[in-house]
Amino acid sequence: MKLDRRNAPGFLALFSLPLIWSLLLLIVPYLIMISVGFWLRKYPTFVPDFQFANYAQIFTDPQYIGVILRTAKIAACVTVLATILGYPLAYLLAFTVRSPGLRNLMYLMVIVPLWVSYLLRAYTWKTILGTNGVLNSFLQSLGLIDAPLDIFLYNQTAMVITLTYIFIPFMVMPIFSSLENIPRNLIEASEDLGIGPFGTFLKVVLPLSWGGILAGATVTFCLTFGDFVAPVLVGGPDGTMIANVLQNQFGAALNWPLGSALATLVLLLVMAILWLSSRLDRTARITL
Amino acid sequence: MLKSKALHHLVLGSTILSCMAGAIQASELNLLTWEGYATPEITGPFEAATSCKVTATYVGSNDDFAPKLAAGGGVYDIVVPSLDAVPVLQQAGFVQPIETAKVTGFDTIYPEFSKAASLNADGSVWGVPLIWGSVSLLYRPDKIQGTPDSIGILFDPAYTGKISMWDDKSSIYWAARYLGYNNIYDLSDEQLDAVKAKLIEQKPLVRKYWTSAGELTELMANDEVYASNTWTGLTSKDVNALKKGFEVVEFSPKEKSEGWMDSMMLVKDTPNEDCAYKFMAYMQAAEGQCAIAAATGYFPVNPAAVAGCMDDAMKKDRQVGNIDFVKSLIMWEQPARLDKYIEVWNAVKAAP
Structure with missing residues (x-):
């Protein structure tokens, strides 16, 4: 970036606030977190130090890697499910619904749940999936089951369902905007050349919406990876x-050093995912 | 025009004032305490009598106190940990000594509680006993065969998916007693390994680890679980009050129940010391002791205070004058190796 001398005051006036903001509220806290990761837990609290026991503990005690793998599995399930459900919805909005009014309304309905408290939405799933919940009552009234099933709530399936519901708007929004930006004449050209609707989708629409899928998948995966409410509720x-x-290390265990080391590891994992996502985006991108 | 401008200023001014109201209000009192300890029946009369405004935040476990204070003081004035969490708060320097002369009624508290070693460490008094009780077992007689008398009910495969446990390191104490260990606060590595294996073996039986009395009430009331450990008195009272067509029953297993006692501790350098002392004294008076006993189902620590505000049946139910009941319980202590216990409990929860 080359700064014109004349514009320097204007540049500073405009950008100093966001720069200071990100320095003080993002960069500095991350540095503090990384350095606390080398501190030492010492009853009753912890003391500054520079040692690697926290990282050694993370990699030798199987409980930490086990939980990270489980978290990655849940995040992957949620991402795949959200893509499978979100793409057709975005497609419907972008191509099938012709009336702009109806389209806006439907788009709004996708986003509106974001305005409702996350806790409330997660809690609602308890009343749906519970032993005496809506789903069990419905199945019983249909005569499909005699007694309520307890397989719907308090397990990983319930977590995947709840998290998919909660994060699906983050999947639909980027896919919708990528679909909307596809020039309609490309689709028409494909059809004019005798390619059927399915072929057109595979060869034109899908590749051009790849960036949207990737953006949605990245956000959904990272949000799920960092979630701690769904496990507690459902x-x-x-x-x-x-x-x-992590919450437990900063809470009950009062072991901020181990918590910080874990948080640093999670930060690295998320950065790796972002890097991978941008690599995939670049290799698959079609320049119009 | 002028009028609307004046209105504009008025709105702006009152907005700023209302945003600042929290900052300038004097005589407030912030409690970090347990569900049921700051209901309107308890705080209402206190606020009316003293003009101290009470705000309460609730914890789900004794392990919540130290982290909340470590994250920055100044938010809470009084914390109410159980006896086993008192040493860590005192040793970390999060609390200040109590001037017992300022707490009217302190002298009539059961000495078994007010003279407890951890409350009287280093030559000072660190807490004012508030209320006590036990942790026993709770079950659904209409769903459980026979009359259970053992912790074994929590490990019975017949009730797979219908068991609950408190999400707390005290799960270790329960499994340890079930395995026949008596030194539950000082288990050896081998014993802790056995306890961990037992708790992991129990996981398929557990539907949900509960984190608050409210959550356990909900689990019981909604047919999700049939047996759990419980803060004696509170959940059974709340579930049965819902009249769901069944009753829950508490019992003390042959391996014994656990006993706890919660004390009010004064957060270091609190700006609201006056209100804090007024509150401690209020909670040792008849109003405070009877109100909290009624709200929670737990036992008063100050027999003199409740003499006039409880009838005989209630006194018997709440063990008033029966301090020997303590001897039938295993009173909580801070484990010798606190970190190890928490690590073991976390490993159990992290296991598949």
Whole structure:
């Protein structure tokens, strides 16, 4: 970036606030977190130090890697499910619904849940999936089951369902905007050349919406990876995710050094995912 | 025009004032305490009598106190940990000594509680006993065969998916007693390994680890679980009050129940010391002791205070004058190796 001398005051006036903001509220806290990761837990609290025991503990005690893998599995399930459900919805909005009014209304309905408290939405799933919940009552009234099933709530399936519901708007929005930006004449050209609707989708629409899918998948995966509410509300005894472990280290265990080391590891993982996502985006991108 | 400008200023001014109201209000009192300890029946009369405004935040476990204070003081004035969490708060320097002369009624508290070693460490008094009780077992007689008398009910495969446990390191104490260990606060590495294996073996039986009395009430009331450990008195009272067509029953297992006692501790350098002392004294008076006993189902620590505000049946139910009941319980202590216990409990929860 080359700064014109004349514009320097204007540049500073405009950008000093966001720069200071990100320095003080993002960069500095990250540095503090990384350095606390080398501190030492010492009852009753912890002391500054520079040692690697926290990292050694993370990699030798199987509980931490186990939870990270479980978290990655849940995040992957949520991402795949959200893509499968979100893409057709975005497609419907972008291509099938002709009336702009109806389209806006439907788009709004996708986003409106974001305005409702996350906790409330997660809690609602408890009343749907519970033993005496809506789903069980419905199945019983249809005569499909005699007694309520308890397989819907307090397990990893319930977590995947809840998290998919909660994060699906983040999947639909980028896919919708990528679909909307596809020039309609490309689709018409494909059809004029005798390619059927399915072929057109595979050869034109899907490749051009790849960036949207990738953006949605990245956001959904990262948001799920960091979630700690769904395990508490709808997860069972095997539902602990990495954010719960982190919360516990900063809470009950009062072991901020181990918590910081874990948080640094999670930060690296998320950065790796972002890097991978941008690599995939670049290799697959079609320049119009 | 002028009028609307004046209105504009008025709105702006009152907005700023209302944003600042929290900052300038004097005589407030912030409690970090347990569900049921700051209901309107308890705080209402206190606020009316003293003009101290009470705000309460609730914890789900004794392990919540130290981290909340470590994250920055100045938010809470009084914390109410159980006896086993008192040493860590005192040793970390999060609390200040109590001037017992300022707490009217302190002298009539059961000495078994007010003279407890961890409350009287280093030559000072660190807490004012508030309320006590036990942790026992709770079950659904209409769903459980026979009359259970053992912790074994929590490990019975017949109730797979219908068991709950408190999400707390005290799960270790329960499994340890079930395995026949008596030194539950000082288990050896081998014993802790056995406890961990037992708790992991129990996981398929557990539907949900509960984190608050409210959550356990909900789990019981909604047919999700049939047996759990419980803060004696509170959940059973709340579930049965819902009249769901069944009753829950508490019992003390042959391996014994656990006993706890919660004390009010004064956060270091609190700006609201006056209100804090007034509140401690209020909670040792008849109003405070009877109100909290009624709201929670727990036992008063100050028999003199409740003499006039409880009838005989209630006194019997709440063990008033029966301090020997303590001897039938295993009173909580801070584990010798606190970090190890928390690590073991976390490993259990992290296991598949």
